[in-house]
Amino acid sequence: MSLSGINFPSDILFLGVAALTVGAAVLVCILPNIIHTAVALLFALIGVAGIYLFLSADFLAATQMLVYVGGIMMLMLFAVFLSNRIHTASISNPSRFRLPAAVICLCIFGILALTAVTTPFKVRPGQYLPTTAGIGELVMTQYLLPFEVASVLLLAALIGAAMISRPSRPAEDQEDAK
Numbered sequence: 205m206s207l208s209g210i211n212f213p214s215d216i217l218f219l220g221v222a223a224l225t226v227g228a229a230v231l232v233c234i235l236p237n238i239i240h241t242a243v244a245l246l247f248a249l250i251g252v253a254g255i256y257l258f259l260s261a262d263f264l265a266a267t268q269m270l271v272y273v274g275g276i277m278m279l280m281l282f283a284v285f286l287s288n289r290i291h292t293a294s295i296s297n298p299s300r301f302r303l304p305a306a307v308i309c310l311c312i313f314g315i316l317a318l319t320a321v322t323t324p325f326k327v328r329p330g331q332y333l334p335t336t337a338g339i340g341e342l343v344m345t346q347y348l349l350p351f352e353v354a355s356v357l358l359l360a361a362l363i364g365a366a367m368i369s370r371p372s373r374p375a376e377d378q379e380d381a382k
Contacts, residue, residue: 218258225251238284246277263336 228248235241249272256265343351 221254249273263339
């Protein structure tokens with residue numbers, strides 16, 4: 205990419221969002237403190253939502269912000285803060301396999317970079333068209349049954365996770381056994 209081929213300011217903004225996403229993702233992998241890792245993951249997820257916006261995927265960007273940034277990240281932060289092991293400074297894993305992991309990551313990065321450079325992507329210059337109304341209409345008409353099945357499956361997963369994470373009380377277990 206030559207500097208003369210860059211459109212200001214959209215390309216510079218895209219490169220900034222991509223750098224934010226990749227930098228935050230790298231920090232997620234290398235930071236030892238779990239609180240810092242969660243904040244870095246928050247910025248990585250926001251960066252992914254920004255990339256969705258650049259790809260004219262407004263529905264995915266909104267879903268990313270609502271579900272992952274707003275819901276999942278807040279749930280993770282509450283879980284970390286309410287954990288009884290938070291008094292230790294580093295709860296993260298000891299990262300015993302750093303060198304093999306780095307080699308594997310570099311190999312995957314090389315394959316993805318080669319694929320990105322050699323693939324002739326079809327770029328359609330055109331105007332931005334919002335996709336939310338079309339997706340909503342398809343979900344409520346043509347794909348209503350898969351949508352409802354997925355919602356019931358997610359509800360079952362939530363109930364199962366709540367049952368698994370519930371602490372067992374030995375006193376109650378002994379009384380129930382009697």
